[in-house]
Every structure is written in C-alpha cells, then in structure tokens.
Amino acid sequence: MENRSNEENKERVLKMGKEHNVESINLWFTDILGILKNFAITTQELEGALERGVGFDGSSIQGFARIDESDMVAMPDPDTFQLLPWKPRTHPAVARIFCDILRPGGETFDGDPRYVLKRNLKRAAQMGYTFYVGPELEYFYFQDSKGTQGLDEGGYFDMTPPDVATDLRQETVLTLEEMGIGVECSHHEGAPSQHEIDMRYTEALTMADNVMTYRLVVKQIALQHGVYATFMPKPVFGINGSGMHIHQSLFKGDINAFFDQNNEYCLSKVARCYIAGLLRHTPEITAITNQWVNSYKRLVPGYEAPVYLSWARQNRADLIRIPEYIYGNEKATRVELRSPDPACNPYLVFSVMLAAGLEGIEKEYEIPDPVEENVYEMTEEERKRRGIGALPSNLWEAIQLTEKSELVKKTLGEHVFDAFIKNKKFEWDQYRRQTTEYELRKYLPIL
Numbered sequence: 001m002e003n004r005s006n007e008e009n010k011e012r013v014l015k016m017g018k019e020h021n022v023e024s025i026n027l028w029f030t031d032i033l034g035i036l037k038n039f040a041i042t043t044q045e046l047e048g049a050l051e052r053g054v055g056f057d058g059s060s061i062q063g064f065a066r067i068d069e070s071d072m073v074a075m076p077d078p079d080t081f082q083l084l085p086w087k088p089r090t091h092p093a094v095a096r097i098f099c100d101i102l103r104p105g106g107e108t109f110d111g112d113p114r115y116v117l118k119r120n121l122k123r124a125a126q127m128g129y130t131f132y133v134g135p136e137l138e139y140f141y142f143q144d145s146k147g148t149q150g151l152d153e154g155g156y157f158d159m160t161p162p163d164v165a166t167d168l169r170q171e172t173v174l175t176l177e178e179m180g181i182g183v184e185c186s187h188h189e190g191a192p193s194q195h196e197i198d199m200r201y202t203e204a205l206t207m208a209d210n211v212m213t214y215r216l217v218v219k220q221i222a223l224q225h226g227v228y229a230t231f232m233p234k235p236v237f238g239i240n241g242s243g244m245h246i247h248q249s250l251f252k253g254d255i256n257a258f259f260d261q262n263n264e265y266c267l268s269k270v271a272r273c274y275i276a277g278l279l280r281h282t283p284e285i286t287a288i289t290n291q292w293v294n295s296y297k298r299l300v301p302g303y304e305a306p307v308y309l310s311w312a313r314q315n316r317a318d319l320i321r322i323p324e325y326i327y328g329n330e331k332a333t334r335v336e337l338r339s340p341d342p343a344c345n346p347y348l349v350f351s352v353m354l355a356a357g358l359e360g361i362e363k364e365y366e367i368p369d370p371v372e373e374n375v376y377e378m379t380e381e382e383r384k385r386r387g388i389g390a391l392p393s394n395l396w397e398a399i400q401l402t403e404k405s406e407l408v409k410k411t412l413g414e415h416v417f418d419a420f421i422k423n424k425k426f427e428w429d430q431y432r433r434q435t436t437e438y439e440l441r442k443y444l445p446i447l
Contacts, residue, residue: 013046032348121354137244248336368387
C-alpha cells in the first residue's frame, strides 16, 4: 500500500467516487463474533462521513453497547475503499469501506474488534515487529442452505470437468483480484465439494479486512449462481471439516525475524520462542480461534484437523507446522497454526495468536522437541510421557480455559473479553438443552 497521508486518502476516495459514478457506499464493520455488519450512505454524504463519521445505534450489535449508551459512530477508513465488482455494470457503481467504531465524543470504542487488532499490532510495533499473516480458508459448496448436497465428488487438487464448483471458484478468485486482494492459489480440497482459496500474505490488519471480504465474495458469487457456500467448520459427518490454517511471521523492516540459516529448521530464536508461546497458550485461545459449538466436531482425530499440542516440519497432524525452507527465499520462513477454523472473527484471532507468540518472545519460552511421528497413533501414556497436551474437546472446556486466561483478557480488553465469554456461555447453554437427531435415532427405539 502506498504511503499516503489521511487527507490524501480522503481526496483519493472522493475522486474515485466521482470517476466511477458511485451512487452508494456500504459502511462495513464487525461485531465481536466476526459477523459482517453494513449500512449504506449516498455519495453526497461521503465527504462528511470521511470527516466526521456516521452515527448509528450500537445497542443491537452483538458485544457493542447497552441501550443506555447506544450511540456509536462509524468512522470510514479511506485506505479500504473498494468498488464491489459483482454489482450490475449497467447501474451506478456501489463501493464498500471498512469503518473503525468510535464513541460520540470521538474516542475509540474498546468493543470494536478492529481496534483490538490495531492495539495488539501497536504492541508488536513497539517491539520492532510487523505482523504478517497468510490464512488458507476452506469452505463447502452446497445446492442450498437447507441441506448438504454438494456440487461435486472431487478430492484434493482434483480437476474433473465439467466441474461447476471449479468455475465458481475461478470467478471468486477473479473478483477478489479485482478488489485488490492478492490470491496465491486455489484448489479443490480433500472432501467432496470442499474448496480453498489462499490469499497472498500481507500485514495483519489488511488481511483481517481481506478475510471479511473474502467470505462475503465467496458467498455472493455462489448466490449469483443459485448455490450456497458455507464456512461452517463441520457441516457433514464422516468427512473432513473446514479449517483456516494461518501462516504467520514477524518482520523487522524487510528482514524476516523468523529466519536463521544456522538453525537446523532455519528458525531464529525469535521464531522458536514464538512457537513455544503458541504451544503454551493455544488451549486458552481456542475459544477465540474455534468459537462455535460446531467447531469442536472438526477438532477430532482422523480428519486431518489438529488435536494435540505439537510442532514439526513435515507432519500435518501437528498443531504447528513449519513449511520447508526453500533456499534463497528467507522471507517465506513462517509458522503455520492449523487449529483455527474459517468461521472465526479474524480481528480477534490474529490478536490472540500474536499475543501468544509475543509472550513467548518476551519471556523466552523454551520450545519443546518437534514431533515428526503421527501423534494420533501414539498411546495416551506415550503422549503423556512426552508432554504432549491436547486442545479442549468442546466449547465448554474452551470457555473455561479462556475465562481464566489473563493473556486473553489483556489481549481483548475487558469489554470484548466479558461480552465474548457471556455470549459463548449462552451459546453452550442453548446447545446443551437441545435433543439432537443422533439422540433420537440412537435412544428413542430402545428407551
């Protein structure tokens, strides 16, 4: 991104609005669960919005304000102005712009997930680091939102024409590129009708905005073709769920702080401490990285999703994988966290991952030995002997770990932390009261 002043960016946005005959601008932000929110203004209101923001009622937004303090201001970030290319070309153009949420007096609203990430990136910057991420979001195409009938029977990297889903994926990639979101690759994933598009790595705030845009674009293109796309972590029993493997690295200027050619794995001390921080703190951040009841139907042995706290270079069963170093490509040295799923709030997930890694760096955590063997094939006694812990097995276990975590509370801030815990406890309480189809099939005929 070019280094422009805020005033220059505002002028650029106003100029683009006129040049492209923009009639409506969608103001985007997220609630604490990562659900995209939107309201629209006309072009005539754009200049004033860029100067003063736009007021709205925050009392109905999950995790925002109480009714007695409901007034909020959405302040557009001119860096994020983009045309929406799926809108009909014959009509006046429509654009979107991400917003930071403020209180009426102009002070930052600490319940805004985008602000939470900005605050944690500032901490990294004070340590001299820029945080880069490259997430791989998996998703399914289904015939509609009422069932799980897929569009294809393909497997990993399959190309089986005629493949409607491949065409949808290609159109999605082109749309993302048109919106300025770089795409590294796309392919069919391991399960039938499961696909993946990998965005080119960039700094974390831009990527969090890109994740929100990506999820909408995938769904929008599917909708235009009369099908449904979902980022639900485990929509179909007996096949792989959808993950969001997150590649991450810290840079000092143009230098990758994770690279050290003298280390066996080409990992610097900074990288090793960062990994140790992730391994130690991932259980307590799992309610953030895997925030839904359904998330834990994916985190079970046998479907390529991680369950145990281990790291390695080659082993894709581990929680953390270190992609193989390619000579001369030091900037690509990175850490891949494999537990998060694509239905998370990326602003909060990037925040807690970064905080866990920085904690490891600041306190110089010792990294355990890598585990190149298949952890799933070990006995429980062997895992215990080697000190290999496990992720929480359901949302309630995850909530209990998160609620006790000083790291998460400090990272999210008291407002978001309390609202998130309250929301997740309510979700678990609603879930545990349900009588499921499984219970009816298993118990009704015999009890």
